[in-house]
Amino acid sequence: MAVNSPLPVAADLKPVGGIEIGYAQAGIKKPGRKDVLVMKLADTATVAGVFTKNRFCAAPVQLSKANLAAVGNGGKPIRALVVNTGNANAGTGEPGMVNAHATCAALAKLLGCDAQQILPFSTGVILEPLPVDKIVAGLPDAIANLKQDNWFNAAEAIMTTDTQPKAASRTVDICGHSVTMTGISKGAGMIKPNMATMLGYLAIDAKVSQEVLDELVKHAADHSFNCITIDGDTSTNDSFMLIATGTGSLAIANAAGTEYEELKSAVTDIARNLAQQIIRDGEGATKFITITVEEGDTVEECRKIAYSIAHSPLVKTAFFASDPNLGRILAAIGYAGVDDLDVSKLDMYLDDVLVAKNGGRNPAYQEADGQRVMRQSEITVRVKLGRGANVATVWTCDLSHDYVTINADYRS
Numbered sequence: 001m002a003v004n005s006p007l008p009v010a011a012d013l014k015p016v017g018g019i020e021i022g023y024a025q026a027g028i029k030k031p032g033r034k035d036v037l038v039m040k041l042a043d044t045a046t047v048a049g050v051f052t053k054n055r056f057c058a059a060p061v062q063l064s065k066a067n068l069a070a071v072g073n074g075g076k077p078i079r080a081l082v083v084n085t086g087n088a089n090a091g092t093g094e095p096g097m098v099n100a101h102a103t104c105a106a107l108a109k110l111l112g113c114d115a116q117q118i119l120p121f122s123t124g125v126i127l128e129p130l131p132v133d134k135i136v137a138g139l140p141d142a143i144a145n146l147k148q149d150n151w152f153n154a155a156e157a158i159m160t161t162d163t164q165p166k167a168a169s170r171t172v173d174i175c176g177h178s179v180t181m182t183g184i185s186k187g188a189g190m191i192k193p194n195m196a197t198m199l200g201y202l203a204i205d206a207k208v209s210q211e212v213l214d215e216l217v218k219h220a221a222d223h224s225f226n227c228i229t230i231d232g233d234t235s236t237n238d239s240f241m242l243i244a245t246g247t248g249s250l251a252i253a254n255a256a257g258t259e260y261e262e263l264k265s266a267v268t269d270i271a272r273n274l275a276q277q278i279i280r281d282g283e284g285a286t287k288f289i290t291i292t293v294e295e296g297d298t299v300e301e302c303r304k305i306a307y308s309i310a311h312s313p314l315v316k317t318a319f320f321a322s323d324p325n326l327g328r329i330l331a332a333i334g335y336a337g338v339d340d341l342d343v344s345k346l347d348m349y350l351d352d353v354l355v356a357k358n359g360g361r362n363p364a365y366q367e368a369d370g371q372r373v374m375r376q377s378e379i380t381v382r383v384k385l386g387r388g389a390n391v392a393t394v395w396t397c398d399l400s401h402d403y404v405t406i407n408a409d410y411r412s
Contacts, residue, residue, distance in 0.1 A: 001163055003288045003377055003397070005280035008167040010152035014180050016203040018042035018245025021150035023157040026138030028131055029086030029124060034157035036135055037083040038142040039201065040111065044246030047071075047078040047119070048213040050221045052238035058090035059100040059130075060120040061237060067104075067116050072210065079117040081241065082107050082139070083158055083199065085186075089122040089130040090236035099132040106136040110143055123160055123186065123199055123237050155184040158199050162186055166277040168270050174262045177250035180205045181266065185225075185274040187281075200225060200240040200274055205248035206263060212255050216264055217242040224271035227394045229310045230282040242267070279395045284402030287319050290380040292393045301338045302385070302392035308336035309381060316399035319379065324370030326355050333383060345386030351379060 024036040041047070049068060051061050071077055082103060089096045104118035122130065155165030169182040187198030208216065221240050252260050280288050291309050296302035309315055312332040318325045329348065334341075348356040351373045355365050373379060 002277070002281040003285055005164070005277055007164050008152060008155060010149075013149070013151035013167050013169045014171060014182050015148035015151075016180050016182050016245060017148070017205045017247035018045055019203045019243060020146040020148055021154045022142040022144065022146035023150065023153050024138035024141035026084070026134045028084055028134050034153060035085045036138040036142050037081075037154055037157040038107065038139065038146065039081040039083075039154070039243075040143075040146055041079055041081075041243065042245050042247060043077070043079075044207065045077065046208055046210050046213050046244045046246065047081075047241060048210070048217040049119075049239055049241040050217055050225075052236060054236045054238075056091060056236050058088055058122060058126075058237045059092060059096035060089055060103075060122045061239060063097065063100045063104065064119040064121065064239065067119055070116055076114055076117050078119055079113045080107060080111055081119045081121065081201070082135075083121040083123075084130075084135050085123050085158055085160055087122060087124040087128055087130050088126045088235075088237050091127040092129060096130060099130040102132050103130075103135055107139055110139055119241070121199055121237070121239055123158065126236060151182050151184060154201075155186075158184065158186040160186065161283055163281055166274060166281065168273045168277070170266075170270060172262075172266045174206075174250055174266070175259045177206075177248065177259075179248055179250050179263065179266065181270055183270055183274050185278055187278040198225065198235075198238050198240075198278055200271070201243070202241070202267065202271060202274070203243040203245060204263075204267065205245050206250040206252060207246035207248065208244035208252045208263075209254070212252050212260070213242060213244055215255050216267060219264060220268045220271040223268050224275040227272075227392075228275050228279050229307060229394060229396050230279065230285070240271070276395055279397050282397035282403075284400035284405070285397035286377070286400055287398040288378045289319060289396050289398065290378075290393060291383075291396065292380065292391065293383045293385065294391045295385045295387055296390040296392070297385075297388040299390045299392050301387075302390055303394065304338060305333050305336040305383060305385075306392055306394040308332045309383075310394050310396035313399055316396070319374065320398035320400045322371065322374040324350070324367055324374050326350065326370060329381060329383075330356060341385070342387070347384040347386070349380075349382040349384075350374070351376075
């Protein structure tokens with residue numbers, strides 16, 4: 001089960017004007033599970049996204065990027081998104097692109113728009129042909145149950161190895177304007193920034209220009225989904241989409257001013273919540289770990305050290321065992337690639353416990369104190385470099401026996 005992450009309550013997920021959601025059970029991988037999702041957008045909506053940097057990016061990622069680029073070049077706006085689980089349509093070559101196009105064409109025909117106005121997404125097994133006929137056959141059912149309050153079903157429809165759906169919703173006041181935002185995410189393994197085997201969809205009812213939305217989604221991703229890692233593997237299908245439906249009273253035309261800053265903060269906050277839900281539901285995870293590196297010369301070196309700690313199997317297994325073998329963290333800091341790091345200035349904390357001081361064991365440190373913290377389900381590692389004023393934080397989890405079991409049995 002997810003670490004300190006309660007199951008979303010369907011009634012708490014607020015409808016967002018300008019987006020309708022429908023799902024189907026198409027039997028893509030297993031019968032009787034929700035595995036096709038359609039999001040239909042109002043004519044007033046704008047859409048922006050960030051995608052995986054894996055060079056083997058999946059056919060739907062390539063097509064979604066192309067269709068979004070077409071909008072920026074004067075094409076018609078995006079009118080719908082379609083998602084399937086159970087098959088990634090990655091590593092499938094030209095047939096995979098043909099199938100992604102066919103999915104968009106089928107949905108466009110049903111909705112009365114152009115295929116280029118559809119964004120496709122897939123998640124699941126890589127290197128397997130997409131069962132496009134099953135997806136196309138399921139689209140009428142998905143369209144038949146389109147409604148605004150289908151967010152919980154949507155969260156279930158994009159799950160793969162997730163143990164529970166992931167969703168968040170809130171209404172915020174921005175300079176006198178009420179803004180509703182609701183989002184879902186999925187992911188539990190093959191998680192590393194830039195991005196992860198994750199999908200994320202966040203809708204807000206504000207009216208936001210395309211240029212501003214493009215900037216906003218990148219900022220939100222860089223401070224949320226690009227700050228998480230479970231196992232250091234970057235997948236082929238990662239996508240985070242931000243949809244501004246334009247049905248509310250708030251209108252943002254440029255990336256400046258109080259209204260934009262408050263919207264940016266609210267969007268980033270809910271994106272961070274969705275990202276952290278992924279870590280809390282990491283495959284086999286029993287602990288949620290925050291790693292903050294402070295007093296760095298640059299943000300980049302802070303992140304490099306934080307990720308080095310977060311990706312270390314030795315560190316992660318020590319957390320799983322509640323074993324304060326904390327020299328493993330120092331070793332990970334040392335090989336992070338910050339070549340001019342002066343370790344004699346470094347301090348390290350485990351929650352409130354000062355473990356290392358001036359690059360060596362704190363004389364006052366007692367292993368019992370480390371043991372106390374390691375037994376917790378939520379732990380913070382804090383590293384102070386003594387080099388500057390920059391800081392970076394990433395979130396990760398431990399590495400358990402169950403992680404191996406889940407991934408060994410994934411295709412069965």
